[in-house]
Amino acid sequence: MPSSDAAFLHRLLDVVTDDIVPLTETGVQRGNKVFGAALLRKGDLSLVLAETNNEIENPLWHGEIHCLKRFYEMPAASRPAPSEMIFLSTHEPCSLCLSAITWAGFDNFHYLFSHEDSRDSFAIPHDLNILREVFDVQRGGYRKENAYWTARSIRSAIAELPAGERTPLEEKAETIVGIYDRLSARYQTGKSDNAIPLR
Template structure:
């Protein structure tokens, strides 16, 4: 992952990732949402030139295991081995910070990274999809001990998130917010903030469509 970060500036990464979401992931998600699946999507890009190898979206209507990430991984490994790049040469992009299932699936597949646009907190409180944090809290007890103490101290919701290692020898997890923060020129940073906000607005509309289709108020 560090090689990709060294090779590409935050703006080059954001350009490629935003284009991938807009052109590859979002159209697939819009169709899947209309058919009754959720709006989460993912893609695999080459670290070297940031070209898209494969992009796909949640297929939960077919199986509850096919989240955007797990479905994308399954489809990627359906490509004959001699026709796809090794995972160590690839970036894993996910629209939403991966749930416990998907985070493990990304690592078990051999990726050393993922980059996400929405955080767990946004998934929970903005999209009102509670599975990710509920599983972490109910099964992995992340609300216990230090996190609960902190949350009660400063009254923040952010403290209930799982404390997985964002930087380790196994994994580099990077958010769009971090990429945006790494842009040093303020004018450029503001342009990219607007660019990401535009994508987020289009996901807001998708979320409304999903809720309408599912009969959720």
């Protein structure tokens, strides 16, 4: 495992770019949203699995849920325990995915884009709307540290680093933002052609 928080954050961003984005590019071409997830071993940050949204097959297959589905399809003998892994999500998990991460036994998750980003930059307001309308949770205000897990914003973690460590990570994150801007535009252009209930 990297010896510094900066190295850890670099690794998370690299997994987004190298492992999640290629899957998401294919998924978006098929009509899916831009959300993806990955699982890494805590010990050495090696990749266990990366996945992306597959709502055109099943509207429940959000990026995180699809990742968990694939994870539990792995043979039990070769599947690490959830307590031994980092859960990485490209976007802050919605209420469905928050619950799934909890029920699956993960004690953490890290995300790059916030619920507000999903609403404002990606034109997908459902996460905040469902939290408000169904659970009466205003402004996405769930507890990011609780008895089950700790949630951490990658961009907030980057902002807390000294300038020398922060700048290269900010640049890497901005490159990823540009990639997701393009993926989002492609999804928005074609979403009327799919049958996802909440597009």
